[in-house]
Amino acid sequence: MGCAVPDFTGLRVAVAGDVICDRYMVCEPKSLSREAPVMVLRHIEERVRPGGAGNVARNLAALGATTTLFGVVGRDSAGRDLRLELESEQVGVENLVSIPGWTTPQKTRVVAAEPRRNVQQVLRIDTEPGVPADKEVRADVRAQLRAALSNVDLLLLSDYDYGFVDRDLGKLAREFKTAGRLVVFDPRQCLVGLEGLTAVTPNVEELAAFAGVPASHLTQAANLEAAALSVLERAGARWILVTRGNNGMALFGEGAPRGGWTVEALGSGNVTDVTGAGDTAAAVFALALARGVDPQQAMVLANAAAGVVVMESGAAVCSPEALRAALECAPNLVPSSKSPQS
Numbered sequence: 262m263g264c265a266v267p268d269f270t271g272l273r274v275a276v277a278g279d280v281i282c283d284r285y286m287v288c289e290p291k292s293l294s295r296e297a298p299v300m301v302l303r304h305i306e307e308r309v310r311p312g313g314a315g316n317v318a319r320n321l322a323a324l325g326a327t328t329t330l331f332g333v334v335g336r337d338s339a340g341r342d343l344r345l346e347l348e349s350e351q352v353g354v355e356n357l358v359s360i361p362g363w364t365t366p367q368k369t370r371v372v373a374a375e376p377r378r379n380v381q382q383v384l385r386i387d388t389e390p391g392v393p394a395d396k397e398v399r400a401d402v403r404a405q406l407r408a409a410l411s412n413v414d415l416l417l418l419s420d421y422d423y424g425f426v427d428r429d430l431g432k433l434a435r436e437f438k439t440a441g442r443l444v445v446f447d448p449r450q451c452l453v454g455l456e457g458l459t460a461v462t463p464n465v466e467e468l469a470a471f472a473g474v475p476a477s478h479l480t481q482a483a484n485l486e487a488a489a490l491s492v493l494e495r496a497g498a499r500w501i502l503v504t505r506g507n508n509g510m511a512l513f514g515e516g517a518p519r520g521g522w523t524v525e526a527l528g529s530g531n532v533t534d535v536t537g538a539g540d541t542a543a544a545v546f547a548l549a550l551a552r553g554v555d556p557q558q559a560m561v562l563a564n565a566a567a568g569v570v571v572m573e574s575g576a577a578v579c580s581p582e583a584l585r586a587a588l589e590c591a592p593n594l595v596p597s598s599k600s601p602q603s
């Protein structure tokens with residue numbers, strides 16, 4: 262595979278979006294309960310990993326980019342744990358604002374493992390803030406972002422539908438893009454007000470929702486292309502990178518041939534945990550574009566990095582060494598005439 266891993270050190274990246282606390286309660290099976298027909302687990306340890314925009318940021322930092330996170334958390338234990346964890350992973354958190362009375366979005370996963378066995382997720386409990394964070398605080402964070410942008414090479418927006426990625430943020434991002442800079446948007450819920458950026462990176466389900474078609478419709482190459490091109494036009498972006506889970510990725514937009522560029526998913530089939538793979542993909546795709554890599558090669562890099570993180574338990578990061586090793590066995594681009602199904 263003729264695709265080298267660029268040196269990402271020295272790139273300065275701002276990530277703005279919804280920050281989530283991924284908490285893992287690691288347990289081992291103990292017995293069947295006599296109180297109810299349920300399994301009893303013995304608690305072993307608890308781990309916290311930054312999720313959402315936090316996971317995007319830690320992926321960027323792990324690849325050597327100087328990364329600052331812009332967003333909000335609650336003034337609660339999840340918010341405090343997140344801040345510590347992000348700092349330990351070299352993510353700048355000086356623009357992550359804690360809001361008293363607001364609840365940090367949290368996904369608590371109870372995972373069980375016996376010694377020398379893969380962990381299994383048993384249960385997930387979501388803690389939701391219920392309302393978006395205070396409008397004025399969000400405006401303050403945006404003002405901090407605006408002030409920081411003159412020293413930034415790349416802006417990455419990560420929407421998880423908790424309210425930070427809104428029209429006002431879209432307006433600021435568009436100004437940055439109009440000034441000749443790079444903005445990559447990983448969408449979740451909405452494209453309205455977030456048009457005119459460099460690239461969007463929906464997964465298939467998000468693309469289907471934006472295009473108003475069932476996701477099952479997009480297993481056909483022609484339908485996937487039609488949906489991607491219509492959403493691309495609506496988004497007014499240069500490229501759309503569609504992440505397709507275990508079917509790899511497809512990229513449409515400037516310079517792409519009919520059918521787009523596609524790449525197959527990587528890996529041995531021993532996928533452990535797909536959580537956060539889309540965050541890794543968006544981070545690597547954006548970094549590669551910022552380094553001047555061609556978009557289709559940026560997709561190959563993103564696909565290789567996503568292939569690395571799905572082999573690990575929990576939302577993981579991909580180091581430059583792991584990315585280099587993954588690329589050695591990365592599939593080449595699929596010729597555009599070939600169906601992305603195959």
Ligand SMILES: Nc1ncnc2c1ncn2[C@@H]1O[C@H](COP(=O)(O)OP(=O)(O)OP(=O)(O)O)[C@@H](O)[C@H]1O
Binds near residue numbers: 505508535540
């Ligand atoms: N089961 C899998 N096997 C191999 N690769 C996978 C698998 N699932 C995901 N990937 C890789 O990760 C990329 C992103 O995954 P996906 O399309 O599921 O993103 P996502 O839904 O946005 O993920 P998330 O929101 O959890 O971060 C895929 O394009 C592919 O390269």
Ligand SMILES: [Mg+2]
Binds near residue numbers: 447539540
């Ligand atoms: Mg995603």
